[in-house]
Amino acid sequence: MDKMPKWADVILTPLISLILAMGISALVILAIGESPWMALTTMVEGALGSSYGWGFTLYYATNFVFTGLAVMVAYHASLFNIGGEGQAAMGGLGVALVLLYLPLPHWAIALPVAMVGAAAFGAAWAFLPAFLQAKRGSHIVITTIMFNFIAAALLNYVLVNQLRPVGSMDPASARFPEATNLPALTDIAAAMGFDWGRNSPVNVTFLVALAACFLIWVLIWRTRLGYQIRAFGRSEPGAVYAGINPVTITVIAMLISGGLAGMMAINNVMGEAERLVLNAVEGAGFIGIAVALMGRNHPLGILLAALLFGFLYQGGGELALWTSIPRELIIVIQALVILFTGALDNMVRMPLERLFLTMRRTSRGAVK
Amino acid sequence: MGGRPAAAAPAAIELRGISKAFGAVQANRDINLTVPKGTIHGIIGENGAGKSTLMSILYGFYKPDAGEILVGGRAITIADSQTAIRAGIGMVFQHFKLVQNFTVLENVILGVEDGALLRPSLSKARGVLKQLAADYQLSVDPDETVENLSVGHQQRVEILKALYRQADILILDEPTGVLTPAEADHLFRILEGLKAEGKTIILITHKLREIMEITDNVSVMRRGEMVASVKTSETSPEQLAELMVGRKVLLNVDKTPARPQAPVLEVRDLTMRDAEGVERLRGISLDIRAGEILGIAGVSGNGQTQLLEILGGYPEKGAKVGGDVRMNGAPLPLSGSGCDAGQRRRDGVGHIPEDRQVEGLIMDFTAWENVAFGWHDAPEFNKGWLMDNDAIRRDAQAKMERFDVRPRDCHLAARNFSGGNQQKIVVAREIERNPDLLLIGQPTRGVDIGAIEFIHKQIVALRDAGKAILLVSVELDEILALSDRVAVMFDGRIMGERLPGQTTTGELGLLMAGITDTDHTPAEAGIPPEVAHDLPQGRA
Amino acid sequence: DPALIYDLGGKFDKSFNEAAYTGAARWVEETGGTYRELEMQSEAQREQALRRLAESGSNPIVMTGFAFGDVLTQVAGDYPDTKFAIIDMVVEAPNVQSVVFTEEQGSYLAGIMAGMASDSGTVGFIGGMDIPLIHKFECGFAQGFKSVQPEGSVLINYTGTTPAAWNDPVRGGELTRAQISQGADVIYAAAGGTGIGILQTAADEGILSIGVDSNQNALHPGQVLTSMVKRVDNAVYEAFVAGADLEPGIRVMDLAAEGVDVAVDESNADLVTAEMQAAVDEAKAGIASGEVAVHDYMTDNTCPAS
Amino acid sequence: MNIRESLIAILVLGICVFWALADGAAAQQGIGSALRLMTPLLLACLAGLYSERAGVFDIGLEGKMLMAAFTAASVAYITGSAWLGLAAGIGGSLALSLIHGLASITFMGNQLISGVAINFLASGLTVLIGQNAFGLGGRTPALTGDGRFGPITLPGAEAVADVPLLGPIYSGLISGQTILVYVAFAMVPITWWVLYRTRFGLRLRAVGENPASVDTAGISVTRLRYTAVAIAGILCGIAGAYLATGLSAGFVKEMTAGRGFIALAALIFAKWRPWQALFATFLFGLLEAIANLYPNLDLGIVVVPSMFMNALPYILTVIILAGFVGRAIPPRAGGEPYVKER
Numbered sequence A: 001m002d003k004m005p006k007w008a009d010v011i012l013t014p015l016i017s018l019i020l021a022m023g024i025s026a027l028v029i030l031a032i033g034e035s036p037w038m039a040l041t042t043m044v045e046g047a048l049g050s051s052y053g054w055g056f057t058l059y060y061a062t063n064f065v066f067t068g069l070a071v072m073v074a075y076h077a078s079l080f081n082i083g084g085e086g087q088a089a090m091g092g093l094g095v096a097l098v099l100l101y102l103p104l105p106h107w108a109i110a111l112p113v114a115m116v117g118a119a120a121f122g123a124a125w126a127f128l129p130a131f132l133q134a135k136r137g138s139h140i141v142i143t144t145i146m147f148n149f150i151a152a153a154l155l156n157y158v159l160v161n162q163l164r165p166v167g168s169m170d171p172a173s174a175r176f177p178e179a180t181n182l183p184a185l186t187d188i189a190a191a192m193g194f195d196w197g198r199n200s201p202v203n204v205t206f207l208v209a210l211a212a213c214f215l216i217w218v219l220i221w222r223t224r225l226g227y228q229i230r231a232f233g234r235s236e237p238g239a240v241y242a243g244i245n246p247v248t249i250t251v252i253a254m255l256i257s258g259g260l261a262g263m264m265a266i267n268n269v270m271g272e273a274e275r276l277v278l279n280a281v282e283g284a285g286f287i288g289i290a291v292a293l294m295g296r297n298h299p300l301g302i303l304l305a306a307l308l309f310g311f312l313y314q315g316g317g318e319l320a321l322w323t324s325i326p327r328e329l330i331i332v333i334q335a336l337v338i339l340f341t342g343a344l345d346n347m348v349r350m351p352l353e354r355l356f357l358t359m360r361r362t363s364r365g366a367v368k
Numbered sequence B: 001m002g003g004r005p006a007a008a009a010p011a012a013i014e015l016r017g018i019s020k021a022f023g024a025v026q027a028n029r030d031i032n033l034t035v036p037k038g039t040i041h042g043i044i045g046e047n048g049a050g051k052s053t054l055m056s057i058l059y060g061f062y063k064p065d066a067g068e069i070l071v072g073g074r075a076i077t078i079a080d081s082q083t084a085i086r087a088g089i090g091m092v093f094q095h096f097k098l099v100q101n102f103t104v105l106e107n108v109i110l111g112v113e114d115g116a117l118l119r120p121s122l123s124k125a126r127g128v129l130k131q132l133a134a135d136y137q138l139s140v141d142p143d144e145t146v147e148n149l150s151v152g153h154q155q156r157v158e159i160l161k162a163l164y165r166q167a168d169i170l171i172l173d174e175p176t177g178v179l180t181p182a183e184a185d186h187l188f189r190i191l192e193g194l195k196a197e198g199k200t201i202i203l204i205t206h207k208l209r210e211i212m213e214i215t216d217n218v219s220v221m222r223r224g225e226m227v228a229s230v231k232t233s234e235t236s237p238e239q240l241a242e243l244m245v246g247r248k249v250l251l252n253v254d255k256t257p258a259r260p261q262a263p264v265l266e267v268r269d270l271t272m273r274d275a276e277g278v279e280r281l282r283g284i285s286l287d288i289r290a291g292e293i294l295g296i297a298g299v300s301g302n303g304q305t306q307l308l309e310i311l312g313g314y315p316e317k318g319a320k321v322g323g324d325v326r327m328n329g330a331p332l333p334l335s336g337s338g339c340d341a342g343q344r345r346r347d348g349v350g351h352i353p354e355d356r357q358v359e360g361l362i363m364d365f366t367a368w369e370n371v372a373f374g375w376h377d378a379p380e381f382n383k384g385w386l387m388d389n390d391a392i393r394r395d396a397q398a399k400m401e402r403f404d405v406r407p408r409d410c411h412l413a414a415r416n417f418s419g420g421n422q423q424k425i426v427v428a429r430e431i432e433r434n435p436d437l438l439l440i441g442q443p444t445r446g447v448d449i450g451a452i453e454f455i456h457k458q459i460v461a462l463r464d465a466g467k468a469i470l471l472v473s474v475e476l477d478e479i480l481a482l483s484d485r486v487a488v489m490f491d492g493r494i495m496g497e498r499l500p501g502q503t504t505t506g507e508l509g510l511l512m513a514g515i516t517d518t519d520h521t522p523a524e525a526g527i528p529p530e531v532a533h534d535l536p537q538g539r540a
Numbered sequence C: 001d002p003a004l005i006y007d008l009g010g011k012f013d014k015s016f017n018e019a020a021y022t023g024a025a026r027w028v029e030e031t032g033g034t035y036r037e038l039e040m041q042s043e044a045q046r047e048q049a050l051r052r053l054a055e056s057g058s059n060p061i062v063m064t065g066f067a068f069g070d071v072l073t074q075v076a077g078d079y080p081d082t083k084f085a086i087i088d089m090v091v092e093a094p095n096v097q098s099v100v101f102t103e104e105q106g107s108y109l110a111g112i113m114a115g116m117a118s119d120s121g122t123v124g125f126i127g128g129m130d131i132p133l134i135h136k137f138e139c140g141f142a143q144g145f146k147s148v149q150p151e152g153s154v155l156i157n158y159t160g161t162t163p164a165a166w167n168d169p170v171r172g173g174e175l176t177r178a179q180i181s182q183g184a185d186v187i188y189a190a191a192g193g194t195g196i197g198i199l200q201t202a203a204d205e206g207i208l209s210i211g212v213d214s215n216q217n218a219l220h221p222g223q224v225l226t227s228m229v230k231r232v233d234n235a236v237y238e239a240f241v242a243g244a245d246l247e248p249g250i251r252v253m254d255l256a257a258e259g260v261d262v263a264v265d266e267s268n269a270d271l272v273t274a275e276m277q278a279a280v281d282e283a284k285a286g287i288a289s290g291e292v293a294v295h296d297y298m299t300d301n302t303c304p305a306s
Numbered sequence D: 001m002n003i004r005e006s007l008i009a010i011l012v013l014g015i016c017v018f019w020a021l022a023d024g025a026a027a028q029q030g031i032g033s034a035l036r037l038m039t040p041l042l043l044a045c046l047a048g049l050y051s052e053r054a055g056v057f058d059i060g061l062e063g064k065m066l067m068a069a070f071t072a073a074s075v076a077y078i079t080g081s082a083w084l085g086l087a088a089g090i091g092g093s094l095a096l097s098l099i100h101g102l103a104s105i106t107f108m109g110n111q112l113i114s115g116v117a118i119n120f121l122a123s124g125l126t127v128l129i130g131q132n133a134f135g136l137g138g139r140t141p142a143l144t145g146d147g148r149f150g151p152i153t154l155p156g157a158e159a160v161a162d163v164p165l166l167g168p169i170y171s172g173l174i175s176g177q178t179i180l181v182y183v184a185f186a187m188v189p190i191t192w193w194v195l196y197r198t199r200f201g202l203r204l205r206a207v208g209e210n211p212a213s214v215d216t217a218g219i220s221v222t223r224l225r226y227t228a229v230a231i232a233g234i235l236c237g238i239a240g241a242y243l244a245t246g247l248s249a250g251f252v253k254e255m256t257a258g259r260g261f262i263a264l265a266a267l268i269f270a271k272w273r274p275w276q277a278l279f280a281t282f283l284f285g286l287l288e289a290i291a292n293l294y295p296n297l298d299l300g301i302v303v304v305p306s307m308f309m310n311a312l313p314y315i316l317t318v319i320i321l322a323g324f325v326g327r328a329i330p331p332r333a334g335g336e337p338y339v340k341e342r
C-alpha cells in the first residue's frame, strides 16, 4: 500500500532534496565570502545558457551515463563494481589500439569497431574480478579496487613506452586518423541546416549513450538475461532453485558492466581528445557510482542523474574558470547534492508521506 | 484441563482499545483482550489478521496508535521491549530474533548482561540454563552456535531467553509451525508446567488441534479486529474455523483411494556427501508411480532437503552425489551438465521448495514476475529475444484468480503478501505446469487453515490427474492425510515404508527417531537423547 | 590583457604551476597591469579555455604544461591574431611561442652538487608520476652525479602511476627512508606535492635534499642542498611583458638563458662549498661551450648514465 | 583461529623472516616502513570494523581520514600543539561520522551513497577551507617542533641495541615510532577485547547481525549504531592526524591518496576481525615497502619497469585473495538500515 502518490515520490522528493542541497551550498558560498546568486547564475548560464554550455553539459553527462549504467548492471546482480575507473581506462586503450592500428576509412565504420574495442577491453578488465568472485569468492569490491590501480599502471606503461610518439613529452598516444574523428553534435546540427554553436565536445556518442540507456532498460527488464540477473541479485538460493547458474550470471553481468564502463572511452577518447591521454577517465568511474545510486539503478534515473552531474561539472567548471570561486567548491556542491538526494532523501520523504497520509485520511473522512 | 480459577485476582493482561496502523494498513482496530492469570490463552486468525502485531505491541516492539495496556491490573506504557521485559513479559517471535552466529549463551544474555564484562554474565547464565534445563527439560548445548541448531532447538533458546528474563507472561507466536509432533508435544508439556507454576501463556497458532488440546480460552481475530473470545471447553474446531475464516472449512482432506499406474520416478541407492564430507544421504531407494503421493516423514535435517535438492537438479555446491535416478525410464543426471534446475523443469519436474521466502520466491519481485520464476524460459512467456510480460501478467492474474490469492493484485511485490498467500503463488506456479513429477517440501508451514485446505485440495487434484507426487513434511498429520504411502527418513536413510491407514503416529514417530521394530533403542547415529525421550507415546 | 592557464595540478602546486603564478605576480607588481588566470578541471576544458580566452581578447595567452600541446595545435590556427605561449612543449604555429627548458642541464648541475656533497657515494632520485618529463630530470641528475662519482650509484623511485602520485607526501617520506636505508645521503625530489614529504623526511633524518622547479631551499634552511629552479616565472613574466608582440617560435630556456639553474641563497649558503660552486661554474661553462654534452632523455628515451 | 584463518598471519610472518634472512638491513628498513605505512590503514580498518560490525557500511573512511588530516594539521599549525591537532582531527572526522549516522541510521538512507558523498565533501571542503585560511592552495604551512608527533624511544632501547636479533627488532623497529603508532597497535587487542569480552561488544556484534534481536532485547539499535559510527569517526580521526602530524608535517590536498579504500579492502580481507585486520594491513604495508625498496627489479633478461613494481602490491593482493583467503561474509545486517515499519 503506497503512502503517497508515485509522482510525489519520483518528482517532489528529489526536487525538495535538491533545493535543500542548493540551500546549504549557498551557505557555504556565503561563508567563503562570495555571492550565491552570482554563483548560481554563473552555473546555470555556463551550463545551460548557450549551445556551448549545453555541449559540455551533455558531454560530461555522456561519460556518466556509461559509468552509471555500468554500476547499475552489476548492482542488479548484487555486485558492487567500483572498478569503473579502471574499466573505462582500459576501454580507452581498446579504442586507441583499434583506431591506431586498423585502417578505418570513415567514422561511421570506425565507431562500431571502436565500440567493440572499448567494450571488449572494459569487459576484459572486469572479467577476472568477476571470475574470482564467482569461483573463489574473492570479494569483488577488493578486486575491482585493485584492478583500478593495476589499470593505471598498465596504461601508464603502455602510453609512456609503447604508444607515445618518440620525442613527445606528453604521455599520450598519437592522434587518431582524421577520418575516424566523430562528428560533434554541433556539426550534425549544422549539416541539418541549423546553427547550434560549435567547438563543443558533445558528439554522436551522446546518441549512443541514449541508445545504451534504452537497451540496458530492455536488457534488464525485458529479457530473460535481465530477469536472471535481477533474480540472482535478489536471492542467490532462489536463483539456484530456478536453474540460474550463479557463476555464469556473475561473469556475464560483470562483462556487461565492464563493457559499458569501457564504452565511455568512445566519448572522451575517440570523440573528444581524439587520442589517448593519461588519466583520461578523470574520476568518471567513481561519479558513476553516485549516478547509479541516485538514479535508483534505473536507466531513466541514471540519465537524469548524469545530466544533473553534467550540469554540476560544467556549471562548476565555468564558476571556477570565470569567477574567483575555487574549483573545490564544486566538489562540495556535488557532495551536498549526492548527500541530500541520495542518502538523506528520507529526511524529505518521511514528512511528505505523513503529509499525504493525513491528507488522504482527512479527505476520506470528509467523504464519509 | 482446569486452570485454577482466577476470579478475584486481576487479569495478567488486559488490552483496551488497541489500534495500530502501518501506513494505510489498519493492522489492529480497537482490540480488547483479557487474559486471566495462570491460564493458557490461544489466539487464532487468518494470515495477516493482526495477531503478531498485537502481541508485538504488548511486547513493546511496536507502539500502538491508541489504547491502553494493563499488566496485573496496573496500566503501564510499554515504550520499548525493555519495559515489557521488566513488566515480566516474554515473547517468542514467529520469526526468531536470534543472532545466528552467536552461541546459545550469548543469545540468552543479550540485553540482560550483569555488567560491562561478559564473563560473569556468561558463567551465571550457564548455571541458570542448567537449572532451567533440569526444571523444564529444555536442554540445549549452551556453547553451540545458534546457526548449527535445528529450528526446534532454536525455539528452545527463545523460550530459555524469556525464562531467563523471569517472564511471568509468555507469548508464543506460532511456536509449533517449525516443530515436529514430538517437539510440539514436548513444548506443550513445558507450557503446562509453566502454567502450573502460575505463569500466564499466550499462544498463537494456526492449528486448531493444539488450541483444543492445551488452551483455557481462545480469541479469534479477523482483519485486524477481535471477533470472539470464548472458553475452549465451550467451543469446537469447526466453530473456531468458521469464526476465523468467515465460512465453513473442511478440516479433513477429502480424497479417494489412489489408482497408481506406471512408475514415474525410480531412485536407486542415492548417496550424497556434502562439501565438508559429511554423508547426508546413505543409499536412498524409492519409487513413485503416476497417480500417487509418496509422503516422506521425518524430523527436519535428516536428508529431506538434500533429497529434494538433488531431485530438483541443484545439489549443494561441492557435494558428491552417487546412485541412479530415472524418470519415466530415462536417467536423470545427478551432477555436471544436465543436472540443473532448468533442465529438470524441461524434463517435467515441478518443485515447491521447503522455504518459499528464500528459494521459492524472489521477495522483491512482483507476483507476476514470480509466476515466471524458474519457468522464465518457457516459450509462452517469451517472444523471441524478449520476455512477453503481458502474457506473464495475464497468466499470473488467472492463476491468482484460480488459487484465490489475496489481494488479487499481480503488481504487488511478493513480500507484501502474507505467508499463506505467498505459498499459494508458489503452489499455483508449480501445479499449473502440470508436471509429471511434483516435489513438494513443507507445503503448509505457517499457513492458515483456510489456505491449508485449499492447498491440500490442489495436491490431491494433481494426483488424481495421474501425476506422481513426492511430499516432504514434518507435519505428521499432513503426511497421514495426504499420502498414499509414507516413507520415514532418518539420518539419510529410509527407515521404512507404511501405508497411512495401517500405521499410527506413534509408530511413525519411532521410525523418525531411528528406531525400527527390531531395534528398540535409539540408534546411535547422533540422535539427541531428549528427542528420543520426547517421542509421542501412542497418540494415534 | 594577458592570460595564464594552469594545468590540472592547480595554481598552488608548490612547484611548476606556482612558478608560473610567481612570474605573473611579478609582472603585476611591476606594471600594475591585470591578467586573467584559469585553472583546469578536466581535459575537455582545455580547448574551451583557450577559445574563450582568445575570443574574449586576451593576448598573449600563456599556458603551462605539455598537456596543452595537442589542443593548442588545433586551436592556434583559428585565432591568428592572438599570441600563445606554451611551456614544456613545442607547438609549431605562426602565432605560438614554445618555451622549453633544458631540465637535464639544471639537473646535471644538481647532480654535480649531489656528487660532491655525498659521502656515501649513493644518492637518490624520487620522481612523481612515472612520465617522460620526469625521466628527463632523472637522467640529467644521474649524468651530473656520475661525472663526479663515476662509481657511485643513483637510486631511483617513482611515486606512482596515477595523478595521486603528485600529492602523496607520506609515500614520498617512505621512499626517502627506503633510499636512506640503501645508503643515499642526498635525494633529489621531482615530485610536486609529494616532494614536500621528501624534503621533510630528508630534513628529519639529517640528510640533504634537492628541491625542484621553484626555489625550495627555504623550506628547511640548511638542509636543502639546493633547488633545481626552472624559471617558468621568467618565461611567463617575459611573455607578459612582450604582450601582443610575443615572438613566435621555439624559445629554449637553457642555462645560458637562465632558464634553469641551481639556486644558491642564504638558506643553503653554508652547504655550498667553494669548490662545489667552482665545479658548478665550470660545468656551466662547459655546457655553454659545448664541451660538456648533457644527454636529453627525450631525444631517444634512453639515459646513458643508468 | 584455525590454519586457514591464520593464513595471512603465517604468510606475513613468513615474508618477514625470509626477508630478514636474505637481507637483514633491508628487511629492517622495509618492515619499519611497513609499520609506518600500515598505521593509518590499520586505524581506518578498525574504524570500518566497528562501523560495519554494527551494520553500517562505511566507504567514507577515505573522506574522514582526509578531513581529519586537514583539521589536525590546521589546528596543530595554529596552536603549535600536535595534541590539540589530534583532538581537532578527531573532531573533524566525527563531524562527518555524524552526517553518516544521520543519513544511514536516523533517516535510513543508502549507506553507500552517504559514504560516497562524504568522500566528495571532504575532498572539496579541505581545500576550500584551507585555501581560505592559509592561501596555499589547500596546503597547510609546514609543521615544526611540537606541532608534530615525534618518535618516542622506548625504555631500554639503547641498551639492547647491539644485542643480535633482539636489538634490531626492539630498538630498530618497535622503539622509535610516534605515539600514534603505539595507539594503533594497542587498538587491536583492545578492539578484540571490546568486541568479544564486553557487553558493549556483544551488543555491537548483535546489532550488525540481527538488529531485531537487539531491539527485542530492549536495547536501542539507534544508539548502538551511532556509538559504533562515532568510534569509527574517532579512529579515522587518529588515522588522519597521524598522516598529517606524525608521518608528514602538514596537510597536502588529497594526501590520503586512496588509503581509505585500501583499508576497506583490508577489512574485507580480514573478514571483519581485529587480529586479521592487523595482519592484512601489515601485508599491504609490507608489499608497498617491498615495492619501494626494489623499484626496478632486474631479472637479468628484462628489467621490470617501475610501473609494474608500483602495481605489484595490488596484483599480489588479488593473487593472495584468490589463492588463500576465500569467501568473506559480511555482517548479515550490514548495509541495510533497520526498518521496523514500512
Ligand SMILES: Nc1ncnc2c1ncn2[C@@H]1O[C@H](COP(=O)(O)OP(=O)(O)OP(=O)(O)O)[C@@H](O)[C@H]1O
Pocket: B022, B023, B025, B026, B027, B045, B046, B047, B048, B049, B050, B051, B052, B053, B054, B094, B418, B419, B420, B448, D340, D341, D342
Ligand atoms: N512491520 C510492518 N510494517 C507494515 N505493515 C505491517 C507490518 N507488520 C504487519 N503489517 C501489516 O499488518 C497486518 C497484520 O499483520 P500481522 O503480522 O499482525 O498478521 P498475523 O495475524 O500475525 O498473520 P500471520 O498469521 O500470517 O502471522 C498485515 O496485513 C500487514 O499488512
Ligand SMILES: Nc1ncnc2c1ncn2[C@@H]1O[C@H](COP(=O)(O)OP(=O)(O)OP(=O)(O)O)[C@@H](O)[C@H]1O
Pocket: B047, B048, B052, B415, B416, B417, B418, B419, B420, B445, B446, B447, B448, D340, D341, D342
Ligand atoms: N516489515 C513489514 N513491512 C511491510 N509489510 C510487512 C512487514 N512485516 C510483515 N508484513 C506484512 O504483514 C503480513 C503478515 O506478515 P507476517 O510476516 O506477520 O506473517 P506472514 O507473512 O503471514 O507469515 P506466516 O505465513 O509465516 O504466518 C504480510 O502481508 C506481510 O507482507
Ligand SMILES: [Mg+2]
Pocket: B047, B048, B052, B094, B419, B446
Ligand atoms: Mg505470519
Ligand SMILES: [Mg+2]
Pocket: B051, B052, B053, B094, B173
Ligand atoms: Mg504472525
